[in-house]
Amino acid sequence: MRFYMVDRILEVQKDVSIKGLKNVSIVEDFFSGQSSEDEPELPMPLLIEALAQLGAWFVAATSDFEKRAVLLSLGELRFHRPARPGDQLLLEDWVVSASDDNAVVSGRIRVGDEIIMEMDECMCAIIPTGNLEDPAQMRLTYEWLTGGAAR
Amino acid sequence: MRYLLIDRVLELEPGQFIRAVRNVTLTEDVLATHFPNFPILPGVIITDTLTQAASWAYAAQTDFAVGTRLYTLREAKFRRYVRPGDQLIIEARHLRDEEGGCTVWQAKALVNSRPVASIKELWLAPRSLSPEAADRQRRNFRYCGGLVPALV
DSSP: OOOOOOSEEEEEETTTEEEEEEEOOTTSTTOSSOOSSSSOOOOTHHHHHHHHHHHHHHHHHTTTTSEEEEEEEEEEEEEOSOOOTTOEEEEEEEEEEEOSSEEEEEEEEEETTEEEEEEEEEEEEEEEGGGTSOHHHHHHHHHHHTTOOOO | OOOOOOSEEEEEETTTEEEEEEEOOTTOGGGGTSOTTSOOOOHHHHHHHHHHHHHHHHHHTTTTOEEEEEEEEEEEEEOSOOOTTOEEEEEEEEEEEOTTSOEEEEEEEEETTEEEEEEEEEEEEEEEOOHHHHHHHHHHHHHHHSOOOTTO
16 A cells, blocks of 8 residues: 555645645545444544645655655644545645744645635654655656656 | 554543553555655554544443544644554543533553653544444454453
8 A cells, every 4th residue: 555645736836835636435445344434434634644745745846855744743633524435635735834944834625615624733844855765756756646647 | 454553452441541552563554655765653643543542432431332533633743753663552531521522532652651642632523323333343442452341
């Protein structure tokens, strides 16, 4: 399994915001039948992961893949309803503050016009990409996440 | 990937407190990509583990007939990297009940007695489960439990 909670990056506005997509499907490993829910639903905290990973893509894309973000703290999260197989999640993060060492973003997740989750002030440390993964590989992944053609 | 997040329950006071173990091993699927050069357990997976622990501690007082859904989270902090080989000790404690029906918990994860993650407030919304779902929850708890409280 790839623990990638962003399927597509739709829009990046440097220093401002990023939008992306996450498709929720019953084929995903999270729906392995062990849940005590009656209907399959994505575990709520994975919605946070989707917004946090989108934030990491934002940092990478706007630093030529030299930097990326790791999670430090979360302010407040409000969950309005779970995401279910078939939902297409529109992920949005916007920058609240940023320095060389850390960044704070807020975000939300919509399905169509319905807001299903809101996140206030997710703080990330900004660290060299190479500490965690290969920047060149990250750049390639970014290219296909943004719809770039295979070459 | 299995999506059960607790390996063993060490201590349980239904409705009040739970202490549990979660071992971190390099065979876990998420660690392949998180991250290729430096595997660490995602903070959000720790968050989910803490939520699960609190949820079970709550559910235990109803013989697992009631489940919960995460409603609000306030002030989570991730202090240290959690790496393969670490053994997380998970603790969740009931704080209060809210007027709207939510049960509010605080939770933390420790490695070698040092806190690696903490959540000031987890608001869980109780919801009744179908008999089948309650059975599933009871079975999951027993499977991970080791500790079988008198009321189960």
